[in-house]
Amino acid sequence: MKEASIAEKPKYWRKPLDVDKLKMPRGKLHVIKERCKGCSFCVEYCPRDVLELSTEFNSKGYHFPLAAREEACVNCKLCEMLCPEFAIFSEEVETEVEKVAK
Amino acid sequence: MNERHPMDKLLREDRIPHIWCSGCGLGTCLTAFITAIQESGIPLQKMCVVSGIGCTGRVAGYLNIDSFHTTHGRAIPFAAGLHLANPSLKVIVFSGDGDLIAIGGNHFIHSARRNLDITVVCVNNFNYGMTGGQGGPTTPIGCKSTTTPYGNFEFPFSIPYLAAASGASYVARWTALDTRRLTKSLGEALRKKGFSVVEIISPCPTLFGRLNRQGTGLDILRSYQKDTVIQHGADPSKVPIEKDGKIIVGKFVDIERPTFLDLVKERLGDKFEIPWEKFEREEAAVPSADE
Amino acid sequence: MQSDSGVLTGEHFLSGNEACAEGALAAGCRFFAGYPITPSTEVAEHLAERLPEVGGIFIQMEDEIASMNAILGAAWGGMKTMTATSGPGFSLMMENLGLGIMTETPCVLVNVQRGGPSTGLPTLVGQGDMMQARWGSHGPYEIIALSPSSPQEFFDLTIKAFNLSEQWRIPVLVMADEVVGHMTEKVTIPEPGAIQLTPRRTPRVPPEKYLPYEPDADLVPQMAIAGHGYRMHITGLTHDRKGYPVINEEAQGELVERLVQKIRKNRHKILEFQEEMCEDADVIVCSYGISARTSLLPIETAREEGIKVGLLKLVVVWPFPDERIDQLAGCVKGFVVPEINFGQISLEVERCAHGKAKVIQVPHAGGGIHNPDKVLEAIRRAAA
Numbered sequence: 001m002k003e004a005s006i007a008e009k010p011k012y013w014r015k016p017l018d019v020d021k022l023k024m025p026r027g028k029l030h031v032i033k034e035r036c037k038g039c040s041f042c043v044e045y046c047p048r049d050v051l052e053l054s055t056e057f058n059s060k061g062y063h064f065p066l067a068a069r070e071e072a073c074v075n076c077k078l079c080e081m082l083c084p085e086f087a088i089f090s091e092e093v094e095t096e097v098e099k100v101a102k
Numbered sequence: 103m104n105e106r107h108p109m110d111k112l113l114r115e116d117r118i119p120h121i122w123c124s125g126c127g128l129g130t131c132l133t134a135f136i137t138a139i140q141e142s143g144i145p146l147q148k149m150c151v152v153s154g155i156g157c158t159g160r161v162a163g164y165l166n167i168d169s170f171h172t173t174h175g176r177a178i179p180f181a182a183g184l185h186l187a188n189p190s191l192k193v194i195v196f197s198g199d200g201d202l203i204a205i206g207g208n209h210f211i212h213s214a215r216r217n218l219d220i221t222v223v224c225v226n227n228f229n230y231g232m233t234g235g236q237g238g239p240t241t242p243i244g245c246k247s248t249t250t251p252y253g254n255f256e257f258p259f260s261i262p263y264l265a266a267a268s269g270a271s272y273v274a275r276w277t278a279l280d281t282r283r284l285t286k287s288l289g290e291a292l293r294k295k296g297f298s299v300v301e302i303i304s305p306c307p308t309l310f311g312r313l314n315r316q317g318t319g320l321d322i323l324r325s326y327q328k329d330t331v332i333q334h335g336a337d338p339s340k341v342p343i344e345k346d347g348k349i350i351v352g353k354f355v356d357i358e359r360p361t362f363l364d365l366v367k368e369r370l371g372d373k374f375e376i377p378w379e380k381f382e383r384e385e386a387a388v389p390s391a392d393e
Numbered sequence: 394m395q396s397d398s399g400v401l402t403g404e405h406f407l408s409g410n411e412a413c414a415e416g417a418l419a420a421g422c423r424f425f426a427g428y429p430i431t432p433s434t435e436v437a438e439h440l441a442e443r444l445p446e447v448g449g450i451f452i453q454m455e456d457e458i459a460s461m462n463a464i465l466g467a468a469w470g471g472m473k474t475m476t477a478t479s480g481p482g483f484s485l486m487m488e489n490l491g492l493g494i495m496t497e498t499p500c501v502l503v504n505v506q507r508g509g510p511s512t513g514l515p516t517l518v519g520q521g522d523m524m525q526a527r528w529g530s531h532g533p534y535e536i537i538a539l540s541p542s543s544p545q546e547f548f549d550l551t552i553k554a555f556n557l558s559e560q561w562r563i564p565v566l567v568m569a570d571e572v573v574g575h576m577t578e579k580v581t582i583p584e585p586g587a588i589q590l591t592p593r594r595t596p597r598v599p600p601e602k603y604l605p606y607e608p609d610a611d612l613v614p615q616m617a618i619a620g621h622g623y624r625m626h627i628t629g630l631t632h633d634r635k636g637y638p639v640i641n642e643e644a645q646g647e648l649v650e651r652l653v654q655k656i657r658k659n660r661h662k663i664l665e666f667q668e669e670m671c672e673d674a675d676v677i678v679c680s681y682g683i684s685a686r687t688s689l690l691p692i693e694t695a696r697e698e699g700i701k702v703g704l705l706k707l708v709v710v711w712p713f714p715d716e717r718i719d720q721l722a723g724c725v726k727g728f729v730v731p732e733i734n735f736g737q738i739s740l741e742v743e744r745c746a747h748g749k750a751k752v753i754q755v756p757h758a759g760g761g762i763h764n765p766d767k768v769l770e771a772i773r774r775a776a777a
Contacts, residue, residue, distance in 0.1 A: 032105045037124035040320050045279075062124065081137070081281040084129025084319075085119060086107045114626070117637065147622045152466070163626060163638060168619040170469065171628035171638070173492050176462040179426075179454060183463035184619060186450045187424055187470025191620045212455040366450075374445040 027075030027090035035087035038062035042079035125319020127278030127304030138288035158198035175205030199226040200238040214268035227306035235309030266338035271296030273355035399447035410435035412544040416551030423449035426463035432571040433505035436477035457482035461489040477503035491530035499558035505574040508759030518571040519759035520733035535656035538566040538711040540681040556591035612655040671703030681707040691768035718745035727751035727775030
């Protein structure tokens, strides 16, 4: 997502009536660095652009992902599903009800 | 740091990291499969996976269930024997395009014909990866491989067409990128009674991808995103995969058809006591091990 | 007849192939996967009819390769399994016989030999697969092969084959031939209680402690079957005690050495041969299968001529009774080895005689049994 997508423009959102009670799921990322083989599937397909390849590398010489914008993670688990190495997974984090749309 | 991935209890942890290349789609296929078997509700103790030879065949070595790594092309008849000896087992064949469709082609079509109640997951990377990138029965026309250095000039099989024509009850094709739909389809295939086939198009960046200048595993996934068209219920005879063409995916066949054991029961049920009833009664006596 | 036990107790007039099928049922075989091939087809046909009666499964597979694999799979599913074939099918089964040996899967493979090579003489006798039985699959290994000479023996040896396969966790071959398979003779089938059966060696430890290829003292590991929570990994690749593939010299040394020694060190519990009139013999006719039987007339005739000749009939052909041949070679002038091929077991006799006695082959291209005159002539030459 390079530019602000149409979805972010509040004018185009229908506001759900219970918007005050909605909870945005949040995730905490875990990366098993030594398993990573630097394929970048997770970085590419994270819908919230949470991940970036690190500058560090693991003992096999691969750059593994880091959660650069962890606060944006919504625990969709797409990284966990796409990762071919069983090297990344997210855990649901308890959050308070917060405003989902401004 | 010794973090445990949620799927680690279904993996033979001492074998991870696995041997597959960076960017290979097999790990993704395995992840989808593990999710599907966990969500299927079928007891893990009853699950058996049988694989053949090849990169995909190595799947059996990583799954922490009863797993059998058999000879090239012969996973399906082995699985047939295993299934018939104990029909309460859920037998899954997990192997590659060359293993299942070339050397194993005869077994594939006959077991589909018989509608044996097993699930076949065929990962198609269009070549023989393990042995260095030779062409296979699914290599599209014009594609390079080490045995088709001038571009392949043989028509390939369309796996869904072959499966459907042979009598499979469930036929679907997905790419490794489409993990959510793939996982759901694998779940359906597992629960489906009859011969179910799920073909997974997966990247092979080290061999097929490199020989055909497809780029990295990620580039290949991006091309799947661009070229995949979902057409549930498409005519299986009309979903060929061509070089630079569209990849039609979806659930193509989902029919009800009596299985081999159904027919045995039907024809012999009145005359003889059929073995699996014995197994079903015996189930209660076998103490189940914890998962 | 008790349909549960599958044992057709009583006195019957059966062909060898039918006796083999009944032997399998009496041994507890409940799964047969095969492909029709003359002259073994009657085994399959008889079992197609009988297996449902005893609650077993019969399936005709698409080829012999599928048949061999299906019986391996069914063995891991917990059943006693068998297939039957002849020369061309035997050749096809070789790769997966190796898989059975490597994974230590108990099962029985019956070869009703016919004239070869290639398509040869489908309906006529041969004994040309004996060396193939020993060495047909690739790689270093040991095998067990039995050879019946009559329908009664075909019944008995099929049961023995199942017992040996369970005891030593190895596919066992029954090398019959077309004459024994097709001849009809009296076969006495005992009460189920009178038949000794070797049960499968199931694990004595719980799943957490179980290692699929940890051998017991006799070099044979305990065998778990699928679906009982043992979560084993079974592979044809060279593997360690956990069953995981390990591709190095050390693992190969440990595993393959054990597979070979499993049979070699225990050979004295496996060997079986029958000796008749060998105590004072100057010549010993060493044979197996139908050729052992057709040697009886020349032996009788030679005895009448004053030649002291005896018969050494091999019941278990592989492992070969090296020591006994060596011993006898020190006491006799010569061995005569009639077989329906151009010299296969005779090579073994020569090897084991260590030059101490003559070994005279009586070859036969196939298609019929030996002319007794030829065998008699060979006995005379050996006695000279």
